[in-house]
Amino acid sequence: MEHDGYWSDTIEVQCPYCGEHVEIVLEPDVWGTLVQDCEVCCNPWQVTVTRDRYGDPAVRVERAQ
Numbered sequence: 001m002e003h004d005g006y007w008s009d010t011i012e013v014q015c016p017y018c019g020e021h022v023e024i025v026l027e028p029d030v031w032g033t034l035v036q037d038c039e040v041c042c043n044p045w046q047v048t049v050t051r052d053r054y055g056d057p058a059v060r061v062e063r064a065q
Helices: none
Strands: 009-014 022-025 033-037 042-049 057-063
Touching: 009 057, 022 057
Parallel strands: none
Antiparallel strands: 009 022, 033 042, 042 057
């Protein structure tokens, strides 16, 4: 298998509504704030993605306003 240099990060987060743990996939160029619905309860999350100088993500999930 060839590697094209493009990878994704899989991050486990906890839904702020139902408490379920869900995996989300982040492409390497994703950062900032976005809204995503929970796969389990369908409520909207506000997801904030920051990256360190090495490109490693830090993710915060809270109820969308």
